[in-house]
Amino acid sequence: MRIDKLLGNLGYGTRSEIKKFCKQGMILVNGAETKRSDTHVDPEKDTIYFNGKEVIYREFIYLMLNKPSGYVSATFDNFDETVLDLIDEEYLAFEPFPVGRLDKDTEGLLVLTNDGKLAHRVLSPKKHIMKKYYAQVDIDINKEHISAFEKGVDIGEGYITKTATLEVLGKEKDEEGNEFTEVYVSISEGKFHQVKRMFHAIGGEVLYLKRVSMGGLGLDPDLELGQYRELSKEEIESMEEK
Structure with a gap:
């Protein structure tokens, strides 16, 4: 990979800017100044420094975001702020996108990555990966409601949902x-x-909704709304647990 492409992908500047940085001696490859921005490097074998700091190259990034209400789960929107507006430039250089979506007014766990293959696997209906939500609803939940969710409910247009689990935590005011x-x-x-739509089908309305897990990946309780962090290797793998 060309050094200007590698550094450009990581957000160090445009190709023309990186060309200037090379001429100024700001870029070292294996301890030697690299004056040409078209120099080819192997990011897995070569040691690269930019302005005295080592450059860590990786192909993919994986972020856990505690999504706040009011943000659209998209990379672009004409009218509303998107979840990418919460992410710093150093990560935006990788062009991440949300894995799935949460409604604008829904909070909680949202994963952002540029790994398309992982996203496809996690979202594939064939995988049957569970997503768990905490909800506040305006009706009393009884055994019939729980049974209806297990059997599947008609949410409109003749679509019957797959089996779902409903666990009552208690009542609040x-x-x-x-x-x-x-x-x-x-x-x-x-x-x-x-x-x-599922709760509407059984005569209730959702007052508040928050996703708390996806597969084996749970929302980090230390993340405040709008905060995010990188996922560990183990956490990335846990997303595909059923």
Whole structure:
């Protein structure tokens, strides 16, 4: 790979800027100054320094974001801020995208990567990877509701959802004294507004929704809304657990 392409991919500058950096002696390859920006390097074998700091090259990045409400799960939107607006330039250079989507008003676990193959595997319906959500709903959940989720519910247009699990956590009250039920719901699909449509089908409405896990990957409780961090190798692999 050309040194200007490698550094450009990592956000160190444009090709013309990197050409100037080379001439200024700011780039070292295996301890020697590299004056030509078209010099070919092997990022896995060569040691590269930029302005005194070692350049760590990697093909893919994997980020866990605690998505806040109000952001669209997309790389671009004409009207709203996207989740990429929360990510620093050093990662944006890799051109990451969300693995799946969360509704604009839904919070919680969202993975961003530039690894298309991993994203395809995680999102493939054939994999049956579970996504778990914490929800607050405006109805009392009974055994019939739980059974309906297990059997599958009609969410419109004749579509019957695959089996899902519904776990009641308890009842709480909001600041105005209105009661709501706290639940966990786990689904293996990702239809448009699916969780909300499922509760609507049994006569309820979702007041608050947050994704807490995907496969074996759980949301880091230390991440505040809008914060993110890189995933470990073990966490990346856990995403594909059923």
